Amino acid sequence: xxxxxxxxxxxxxxxxxxxxxxxxxxxxxxxxxxxxxxxxxxxxxxxxxxxxxxxxxxxxxxxxxxxxxxxxxxxxxxxxxxxxxxxxxxxxxxxxxxxxxxxxxxxxxxxxxxxxxxxxxxxxxxxxxxxxxxxxxxxxxxxxxxxxxxxxxxxxxxxxxxxxxxxxxxxxxxxxxxxxxxxxxxxxxxxxxxxxxxxxxxxxxxxxxxxxxxxxxxxxxxxxxxxxxxxxxxxxxxxxxxxxxxxxxxxxxxxxxxxxxxxxxxxxxxxxxxxxxxxxxxxxxxxxxxxxxxxxxxxxxxxxxxxxxxxxxxxxxxxxxxxxxxxxxxxxxxxxxxxxxxxxxxxxxxxxxxxxxxxxxxxxxxxxxxxxx
Amino acid sequence: xxxxxxxxxxxxxxxxxxxxxxxxxxxxxxxxxxxxxxxxxxxxxxxxxxxxxxxxxxxxxxxxxxxxxxxxxxxxxxxxxxxxxxxxxxxxxxxxxxxxxxxxxxxxxxxxxxxxxxxxxxxxxxxxxxxxxxxxxxxxxxxxxxxxxxxxxxxxxxxxxxxxxxxxxxxxxxxxxxxxxxxxxxxxxxxxxxxxxxxxxxxxxxxxxxxxxxxxxxxxxxxxxxxxxxxxxxxxxxxxxxxxxxxxxxxxxxxxxxxxxxxxxxxxxxxxxxxxxxxxxxxxxxxxxxxxxxxxxxxxxxxxxxxxxxxxxxxxxxxxxxxxxxxxxxxxxxxxxxxxxxxxxxxxxxxxxxxxxxxxxxxxxxxxxxx
Numbered sequence: 001x002x003x004x005x006x007x008x009x010x011x012x013x014x015x016x017x018x019x020x021x022x023x024x025x026x027x028x029x030x031x032x033x034x035x036x037x038x039x040x041x042x043x044x045x046x047x048x049x050x051x052x053x054x055x056x057x058x059x060x061x062x063x064x065x066x067x068x069x070x071x072x073x074x075x076x077x078x079x080x081x082x083x084x085x086x087x088x089x090x091x092x093x094x095x096x097x098x099x100x101x102x103x104x105x106x107x108x109x110x111x112x113x114x115x116x117x118x119x120x121x122x123x124x125x126x127x128x129x130x131x132x133x134x135x136x137x138x139x140x141x142x143x144x145x146x147x148x149x150x151x152x153x154x155x156x157x158x159x160x161x162x163x164x165x166x167x168x169x170x171x172x173x174x175x176x177x178x179x180x181x182x183x184x185x186x187x188x189x190x191x192x193x194x195x196x197x198x199x200x201x202x203x204x205x206x207x208x209x210x211x212x213x214x215x216x217x218x219x220x221x222x223x224x225x226x227x228x229x230x231x232x233x234x235x236x237x238x239x240x241x242x243x244x245x246x247x248x249x250x251x252x253x254x255x256x257x258x259x260x261x262x263x264x265x266x267x268x269x270x271x272x273x274x275x276x277x278x279x280x281x282x283x284x285x286x287x288x289x290x291x292x293x294x295x296x297x298x299x300x301x302x303x304x305x306x307x308x309x310x311x312x313x314x315x316x317x318x319x320x321x322x323x324x325x326x327x328x329x330x331x332x333x334x335x336x337x338x339x340x341x342x343x344x345x346x347x348x349x350x351x352x353x354x355x356x357x358x359x360x361x362x363x364x365x366x367x368x369x370x371x372x373x
Numbered sequence: 374x375x376x377x378x379x380x381x382x383x384x385x386x387x388x389x390x391x392x393x394x395x396x397x398x399x400x401x402x403x404x405x406x407x408x409x410x411x412x413x414x415x416x417x418x419x420x421x422x423x424x425x426x427x428x429x430x431x432x433x434x435x436x437x438x439x440x441x442x443x444x445x446x447x448x449x450x451x452x453x454x455x456x457x458x459x460x461x462x463x464x465x466x467x468x469x470x471x472x473x474x475x476x477x478x479x480x481x482x483x484x485x486x487x488x489x490x491x492x493x494x495x496x497x498x499x500x501x502x503x504x505x506x507x508x509x510x511x512x513x514x515x516x517x518x519x520x521x522x523x524x525x526x527x528x529x530x531x532x533x534x535x536x537x538x539x540x541x542x543x544x545x546x547x548x549x550x551x552x553x554x555x556x557x558x559x560x561x562x563x564x565x566x567x568x569x570x571x572x573x574x575x576x577x578x579x580x581x582x583x584x585x586x587x588x589x590x591x592x593x594x595x596x597x598x599x600x601x602x603x604x605x606x607x608x609x610x611x612x613x614x615x616x617x618x619x620x621x622x623x624x625x626x627x628x629x630x631x632x633x634x635x636x637x638x639x640x641x642x643x644x645x646x647x648x649x650x651x652x653x654x655x656x657x658x659x660x661x662x663x664x665x666x667x668x669x670x671x672x673x674x675x676x677x678x679x680x681x682x683x684x685x686x687x688x689x690x691x692x693x694x695x696x697x698x699x700x701x702x703x704x705x706x707x708x709x710x711x712x713x714x715x716x717x718x719x720x721x722x723x724x725x726x727x728x729x730x731x732x733x734x735x736x737x738x739x740x741x742x743x744x
Contacts, residue, residue, distance in 0.1 A: 110642065125522050129496075133720040133721060134721055148574045152641075152643050153641070167525040187569075188570075201498075201499050201564075202499070203500075205510045349497055
């Protein structure tokens with residue numbers, strides 16, 4: 001087993017897209033069916049809100065979509081794990097369930113909700129503005145309560161954007177659930193600290209792409225679910241643990257719990273790659289942390305991933321991943337590498353991902369789990 | 374309701390999944406929101422009102438014999454042809470949004486804003502392009518520097534040519550193969566949400582609520598006892614210059630034009646209550662003064678008295694914006710604007726109270742039968 005750095009040729013993105021498209025064309029209707037299955041997983045998971053510490057509904061959806069043989073364990077932070085196989089160097093695959101959002105931080109005398117953003121990770125500068133004037137959902141203990149984020153009326157400002165032309169923060173948001181007094185809020189079942197997320201508007205774009213909120217990292221969760229659905233436990237080499245983690249946006253708290261709870265050798269963190277100019281492109285194949293990445297980067301795992309991708313003719317996009325989160329939790333404790341499904345327009349309610357990438361990454365992870373490490 | 378800016382006329386295989394959001398209070402059967410939700414969820418950007426017109430037609434009472442004029446306005450008349458008076462009720466079918474201006478070589482869409490609204494409300498949001506082949510999903514990409522702190526310093530600096538739509542394709546041919554063509558309309562995915570306490574929210578409550586009020590009145594009219602000739606017009610292109618109403622004004626000479634449209638209210642924690650303060654849930658509003666019209670105080674008083682005598686809640690006040698009826702006074706016909714109070718105008722989350730709409734429908738019927 002080599003641990004030295006081995007040069008791996010980067011496949012140009014355009015060539016990768018052609019390869020992926022060609023593979024789909026050759027496979028025909030069967031492939032199209034698989035893409036639709038992957039897309040359905042993504043749609044289903046993105047249609048559910050899951051603010052950090054309040055991932056219960058996402059967890060329930062994952063349990064429901066998992067194959068019947070999967071026996072889940074749930075720890076005190078809400079991480080969901082399923083372990084299969086035995087012996088060998090344990091492999092952990094982890095994707096986070098939570099998304100940046102809000103909790104109810106106050107209730108005004110007129111029955112409006114005030115919000116506090118719940119995320120320790122850097123968010124787009126316009127994150128709070130993306131919520132103003134949009135439908136929201138309050139996830140109470142009993143029900144999903146529809147809500148709207150108050151916005152100035154364009155008529156009353158004569159089209160002057162002045163009220164919006166200043167930094168909009170979470171403290172600027174007022175949420176209307178239809179209550180006009182604190183008693184109404186209580187009667188609606190809404191209470192302090194209830195989580196609040198953007199209304200779930202998910203649309204299909206062309207060619208297997210999907211747009212909606214929280215693709216980061218529901219696309220990763222969908223990938224692991226697809227893996228579980230297609231996994232053949234008898235072919236595994238060693239022990240595989242598939243984990244759906246909680247509270248990633250709060251500094252990787254769920255991953256830290258996993259690190260202390262599980263005894264694994266290798267960790268592949270399945271998360272959305274960093275956004276920006278050199279970001280991975282949806283439809284171009286799975287993203288992998290580029291060689292030379294500083295945090296949570298294992299050259300040995302990178303080589304393994306690259307080899308299996310080449311054998312399976314799956315294009316990879318070498319890109320940067322945001323430091324921190326789950327990678328940081330495992331750094332220095334074990335070999336770790338970040339991979340993921342590319343997400344465009346990250347941090348907006350219209351994040352875009354591609355079901356082909358979900359499918360390809362699930363296929364690649366299956367090959368890795370079945371390979372000698 | 375059309376947006377007036379500083380006194381100047383402003384001319385200007387998809388799947389939508391929504392979380393199974395549950396209203397905190399069960400829907401009221403037969404209430405005005407049943408009609409409103411159907412209309413709100415139908416797209417109808419100005420000049421592309423066909424689908425809304427079809428919905429309105431389907432919701433008319435069986436006795437109605439709708440007529441569609443050359444402009445696209447839908448009209449229903451009732452009562453004696455030589456009635457004591459002729460009353461014209463107008464509500465507009467169109468809404469603000471975008472039209473496809475160009476399909477670029479890279480498959481993305483250049484768009485044209487239709488009507489007045491804060492374009493930041495579309496930034497980073499999903500949209501639907503309404504094509505002849507059906508709805509096609511898209512995203513309005515955020516400004517290139519949206520991740521950077523500098524973006525927050527001028528958050529309203531988004532709009533005009535910066536707005537385009539990403540369909541997930543990379544060539545013009547691929548976009549066209551989806552059915553997308555120049556002139557197609559673009560809206561957000563449209564869902565009417567019932568909120569707690571008989572409130573509801575959606576895009577294009579302005580002026581589908583007005584259409585709802587007219588439909589409720591039509592359904593309740595006793596046409597055999599009408600003294601007046603009453604004409605109900607569902608107009609087009611209000612948001613881009615009252616164009617449908619202008620066409621009506623060329624041919625109709627009613628004794629009173631009654632526009633049924635939004636009263637944009639300051640009943641919101643983000644507005645100043647110095648004016649336009651009609652309270653949601655306290656009844657319909659006589660929009661006595663707006664940016665386009667000043668109603669004869671005698672007419673205002675008569676409406677208030679009629680409502681009160683018949684036990685209907687009523688408010689009156691002044692706000693901003695224009696109304697379809699305002700094109701009639703120059704031809705000698707007075708304009709009366711009737712409204713429900715709403716907040717968050719021209720946003721994806723215009724809010725309305727069901728009791729206000731119920732009462733507005735009753736008021737329209739009352740005026741048709743008793744004026």
